[in-house]
Amino acid sequence: MNYVFSPKTKLAILFGRNTDLRTICTFYILTGSLEMKKDKEFTAYCGLYCGDCVPSNKKLFDAAEKLGEELEKNQFDKYAELKSRKNNVFDDYETFRKVLSALTELRCPKTCINGGGNPNCKIRECVLKKGINDCWECSVFEDCQLLEPLSAYHGDTPKVNLRLIKEYGIEKWADKRGKHYIWDK
Ligand code: SF4
Numbered sequence: 001m002n003y004v005f006s007p008k009t010k011l012a013i014l015f016g017r018n019t020d021l022r023t024i025c026t027f028y029i030l031t032g033s034l035e036m037k038k039d040k041e042f043t044a045y046c047g048l049y050c051g052d053c054v055p056s057n058k059k060l061f062d063a064a065e066k067l068g069e070e071l072e073k074n075q076f077d078k079y080a081e082l083k084s085r086k087n088n089v090f091d092d093y094e095t096f097r098k099v100l101s102a103l104t105e106l107r108c109p110k111t112c113i114n115g116g117g118n119p120n121c122k123i124r125e126c127v128l129k130k131g132i133n134d135c136w137e138c139s140v141f142e143d144c145q146l147l148e149p150l151s152a153y154h155g156d157t158p159k160v161n162l163r164l165i166k167e168y169g170i171e172k173w174a175d176k177r178g179k180h181y182i183w184d185k
């Protein structure tokens with residue numbers, strides 16, 4: 001939950017006599033500011049929210065890497081070869097390993113504004129060329145063709161998000177964002 005305090009209220013809290021109230025409210029002021037900073041950091045040029053992207057899912061990639069290491073350690077390829085005589089699903093073990101390895105390479109360690117995401121992204125290139133901060137500062141985003149390819153994964157969310165950022169500001173829009181992937185529930 002985000003608590004919004006006016007500057008006058010913040011001063012009253014910080015310099016007031018009620019220490020319990022001061023501690024609790026200072027906590028909310030600080031966590032609120034951190035939340036706002038995080039929203040800005042996680043907002044990509046195109047209006048997507050980096051924290052919702054599969055490639056930024058730390059838990060998933062840690063688990064995939066750990067699984068790869070354990071399979072190697074146990075020489076599971078040898079085991080799968082013998083197992084495949086009774087259960088032919090293990091014939092595809094090599095394919096499974098290739099997929100696991102390709103999956104781990106999808107990991108994105110940085111947010112988009114810090115250089116993560118697709119290094120050849122045309123949207124980022126366009127924003128930087130125009131000298132603006134992000135697409136919501138662009139007058140043509142509603143009809144932009146460069147944003148169109150995103151719809152295969154994200155539907156109309158990038159444009160919905162860009163409108164929200166325009167309305168609420170970069171630090172206060174994220175809790176209203178649309179579903180990231182078209183298959184999200
Ligand atoms: S790399 Fe491009 S498509 Fe991906 S989040 Fe950043 S701006 Fe959007």
Ligand code: SF4
Pocket residue numbers: 122123124126127130134135138139140141142144145146147
């Ligand atoms: S034309 Fe505007 S909306 Fe389209 S990618 Fe460039 S900056 Fe973003």
